[in-house]
Amino acid sequence: MRLPVFACSGPSDWVRVAAAVLVLGLLPVLLDDPFFILVLQSLAYLFIVTLGLDILVGWTGQISLGHAGLYAVGAYTTAIMSTRLGLPFWVTAPAGIALAGLCGAALALPSLRAKGPYLAMVTIAFGFMAEVTSNRWSFTGGPMGISSIPPPTLPGGSEMTATQYFWLIAGVALLCHLLAANLFRSRIGRTFRALQSSDIAAEIVGINVYRYKVLAFVISSVYAGIGGVFFAHQSGFINSDTFVFSFSVSLLAAVLIGGSGTLYGPLVGSVILNLIPTVFASLYKYHLYIFGGIILVTIVFLPKGIVGSLRQITWFRRVHRETPDIASDACIPDFAPGSLPHGAALAIRQLCKSFGGIRALNGVDLAIAPGTIHGLIGPNGSGKSTLVNVLSGVYRADSGAMMLGDCALSPKRPSSMARHGVTRTFQNIRLFNELSVLDNVMVGFHLQFTCGFWRHFLQTRAAIAEEAAFRRKAIALLAFVGIGERAHDRAQDLPHGQQRMLEIARALAVRPRLLMLDEPAAGVSPAELSNLMRIIRAIRAAGVTLLVIEHHMDLIMQVSDTISVLDFGQKIAEGTAAAICADPKVIEAYLGAPVAPGEVVAAGA
Amino acid sequence: MLLKLWQALISGLSVGSIYALIAQGYYITYITTGALNFGQGEFLMIGALFGLTCYVVLGLPYALAILGAVLVTGLMGIVLERIAIRPVMRHALSLSWVLSTVAVSIILKNAAVDLWGPEQIKFPSPFGEGVVQIGPAGIFPQELFIIAVALGTVFAIQIFLRRSLLGKALMAVAFNRNAAAVMGINVPRMVVLAFVLSSALAGLGGILIAPITFAWAYMGTVPGIKAFAAAIFGGLENPIGILIGGLIIGVLEQLFGIINSNLKEGITFLFILLALAIRPTGLMGRQEIVKV
Known part of the structure; x- marks a missing residue:
């Protein structure tokens, strides 16, 4: 049976989701310790932020050294609204997330032409502006920050316990992961990853590169905003000390250590980096050595990150082998005369x-x-x-x-x-x-997809059916040019003539x-x-x-x-x-x- | 008011010439490798603290302390290139060097806390604490010294790059790596040289600026980033633009500091955001024509 949304997920996917739910549900019950639950909460929302950054950095090849600023937007919005206006969490949280998304869109505006170090500067400047604003502006409480931010309430009106709050954050984190997975295998994620290789090639198949870069920034910022909101209501007190440049750096480090451009990398990276301070608490004097050392060693020796490197080991690769070969449906006369529009003068x-x-x-x-x-x-x-x-x-x-x-x-x-x-x-x-060779052709169908962002994001049945139809057409096109058997190889591994x-x-x-x-x-x-x-x-x-x-x-x-x-x-x-x-x-x-x-x-x- | 403006101008020029000095380092490594040291600020910090040890603890003359700071940071540039640049430039991911250099800077910060402690340390000015009257305002002689040395060094570097054989070899690598290698230039060695120069410039900046601020482990990050803003404003491949960018940002900061100290902190970043919104490759950088 397939659901109307998440229709791409088969039984094995749901088993995995059920296992994740079970583990996340039991963890705070089995290890019932306030400190431990606090750590778990932090891990869950920092994972969301890291995942969002990976979508921007690992998929589209953009860079952001200012994610702490977007995180701050989410945190301050919900904090100010709930303390000054007394609004409930369920109103302030969406507001904070939306505002972070808006800031992301504004931040993306120069991303059309600013590249590399210039784009890095835009994001750094945004991060510092956020830091300075939160530190110096009376509205944000200045260095004193904002205190007594209430925890979220249950529908009955009672405040959530720490364990319940963890379940909320973990549930949202799981949802964020599933949606990112949808995005990753849909045409949206494929388009994002295409941008990383070549802007111009993406343009000539009809992709409005600018719009997609902005989209990536907005998604990434929304994820950062979610993390910021959860952080504010977890600690109950925020000030500018959290939203500093080094936080942006550690987020980026988590992405690269875990493995940028992978789905599980952000999970591994954020768990490792955020457990360091806890595990090495007794070595506080040396924690920056450890932190810097881990970043340096992973980047030098595991350039693809932990998950990316694991995937290179053959055994894992076989497991992660993409969807099996689709019967190449040679009978579909996709390239018969008349299947293409008439040539124009x-x-x-x-x-x-x-x-x-x-x-x-x-x-x-x-x-x-x-x-x-x-x-x-x-x-x-x-x-x-x-x-x-x-x-x-x-x-x-x-x-x-x-x-x-x-x-x-x-x-x-x-x-x-x-x-x-x-x-x-x-x-x-x-x-x-x-x-992959197949995905290169799939990107070429960009203009012909009729399902928009939301259907692919949620993986509705229509989106799945459309994707499958285009896969068959892509295989037929590859067979037509004589490279059908290479469909699942990486494009850069083909010899020149086949490219x-x-x-x-x-x-x-x-x-x-x-x-x-x-x-x-x-x-x-x-x-x-x-x-x-x-x-x-x-x-x-x-x-x-x-x-x-x-x-x-x-x-x-x-x-x-x-x-x-x-x-x-x-x-x-x-x-x-x-x-x-x-x-x-x-x-x-x-x-x-x-x-x-x-x-x-x-x-x- | 006029007095304040005059003072702001001189302090702005002195801070700005430090930015220009550090940013010149970004320029040299960016043109030769396409990478730059995001930890320039921490090299500045090491320059200041090591200089402090030479000057105050060992009692060496200021000139020797400067030399010591430049040498130590220059040597650290060799190490930086070895451990954080060379191994990652082969990687497909284009931004590995951002994090590898930041990682080194994080380690340096911890090392500085271990060696010199976490407190702000006063660096006595070699020119005394008095002020000299220039026009209507009293100016610290150190500020004038900074302007003279920093700008002098920026020009000396440019003359070195354009006139000396070694400098020309470096520029050749910047223009075309492969062609330079074919002409017998040892490209890896030129890359090391670029990072040595870049690091030494930051170290020099550190010992110059320490007497008008303080020396401590956390002094470097913000000047390093502001110098990066200067380089971006001027265009990373345009040394003159970078110099002007550094001075403009330094002066702008001090001028806005007269109005409001909050503005002083934020203005650089607001300014660079506006500049990049207008011209995404810096106000004086060149627009690239994509070759297809």
């Missing part, structure tokens, strides 16, 4: 693009008939790649017009071009390296009306070349318009219906393969102008 007029003083495109006109293969050649530096970059929305043209069918294009981002049905492959392969095929399969998943292949034959072995030609022709047969950039003349001459030649940012010739080969301008562009014999002698003399 592309018309470009007077396209210009300059970099500094270099005019990479200098008034290019180009017309591509629908459903044909259009070859684009030209010497190095002639503007081919720039043209593809403009057409795919990676660069913005300085001037000129682009029409796809009868729709004028003025792309702001590559993802908006993908929405129009224009996508591409890359000369320098850009795959989602850490994802190119995978890029094509991913691009086809977008259901393009215009597909641009940027040097698809580069690095492809002669044996694989015929497969590539078969694929290119089959895509045309399916009705898609293709623009192929290539230096491999055999390929381009054999497959193209029409060929255009660029030189110095301008089109110098256009026609069939035979016409192009005979065109003196083309020969001159590639080989140089014919030189009179006398000049050669003069130069030699």
Whole structure:
């Protein structure tokens, strides 16, 4: 029987959940000691915060050194509302969590372009602002903080006991974990992990990278806010001493020690780091040595963290092997002609693009008939790649017009071009390296998923069914490009030629009306070349318009219906393969102008 | 009022030139390795405390104490590179170095508490406690000394990088690691040199600033972070921008300190958030064109 939500979880998952509930339920009863229960409470809510940080850091590859600030927002909001306004926990807690989420969204605003150390600075600055505000502002109680924050009440009106409060926190922690697990295996988590490998590749399949980065920040901040709320009502007193830079650092350390990008890493990491002070209480003088030493040793010797390293051991890997091979349903005619939308005509007029003083495109006109293969050649530096970059929305043209069918294009981002049905492959392969081959294609279906965030977050039956349907289509696409048997390998483990095929399969998943292949034959072995030609022709047969950039003349001459030649940012010739080969301008562009014999002698003399 | 402004300007410039000094260290290691030492502040702290031992306990001249602080922190830079940078730069995860350098800084803090105790220690100024009249205001001579030495060092480093053979080799590694290696430059050694310079700059900053603050185990974190803000503001790859960023942040802090001491603490971070909202690669950093 499957529930309407969490429908992905089978019997074995529910057995595990039941076991977890049993352990969490019995722990405070068996070890009935106030101090112990306090430690358990802290572990549970710090686990939530760490898990949230892992979603941001380990999945999407962003960084936050300011999570203490978000934790503070949750804690102060609930503390102020419950002490000053006398509101019950059940009102103040959601408010604190929501405000933390809002702050996360604001914090994410510069994340579009700020990367690496610059993004780190944004989060550090936010963390310090929160620390300074809580320490200096009278509203937050200043250094004296806020005291007598009441514990939550039961529906009857009596206050929760410590054990009951632990059960509440643990229950929420379990729920947070299950939801994160949902997210991890759904398209949302897959998209997050794709961002870590390549922003641009994610954009060209239609992912609005900015929106997803903001989403990751918000989810992460909500988790931090939950932790902060629980902390405030646990200790009953908060001041700025808790919300310091070093707390943000220790959260990040917990993520990396446990294993970033894994589901159970945050659990292991937060338990280890937060037990240190308790276990080594007698060695207080040395606790910073121990803390720093553990961080340093794990990062140097276990770069994937404890859980990540365990997974590398073969025995574990077999256990954790992803879902078994789906029968590759070759009967599903996903790639039959007609299954793709009809190819569109592309018309470009007077396209210009300059970099500094270099005019990479200098008034290019180009017309591509629908459903044909259009070859684009030209010497190095002639503007081919720039043209593809403009057409795919990676660069913005300085001037000129682009029409796809009868729709004028003025792309702001590559993802908006993908929405129009224009996508591409890359000369320098850009795959989602850490994802499986299958998942790379699954990311390509991004625009076609109809179930939104909430359905995937909760894993409703509709979301599961949709996911399964796209998995079958993905397998069919992989079989079509000839790498079906590699579906469960990591993309970065494929040989070069197969990686190119995978890029094509991913691009086809977008259901393009215009597909641009940027040097698809580069690095492809002669044996694989015929497969590539078969694929290119089959895509045309399916009705898609293709623009192929290539230096491999055999390929381009054999497959193209029409060929255009660029030189110095301008089109110098256009026609069939035979016409192009005979065109003196083309020969001159590639080989140089014919030189009179006398000049050669003069130069030699 | 004018008097206060004048004083704030001089103190701001002296604190700001310390930020610029530390931030120059971020610049040198960032261009050569793409990593930086998030524990620069703790190297500053070691510079101050070790300098204190040389100057007060051993009774050495201030100049020798400076030399000692620079040497010790420089040597620590070698160790840092060995244990916290070299082993993690191979890792796929791009932010390993953030935590490995922070881990070293945590250990240093504990070591400093063990060696020098947790209290704030007064570092007597070598120029005495008197003030000199400059214009309308009384200025500590140490502040002027800081400005002169810090800015002098920043310029000396730039001349070293641009004019000397060793400096040019370092810059070559920064521009293109592989090409530099092919030309016979020992790249790993240049990386070590970058971390030695970076650490020594922080150590120098520590012994310079200690006489106008205090020396103690927890003195480093905030200046280290503020110097990072200066480097980010100026653009991590732009040494002139970093210098200006350091001075602006130093002065801004002191000016806002006149109005309200709470503002003084927060203004740097508010300022850098605004700056990054406007230009995500720093106000003077360059915008990268993605090559596809």
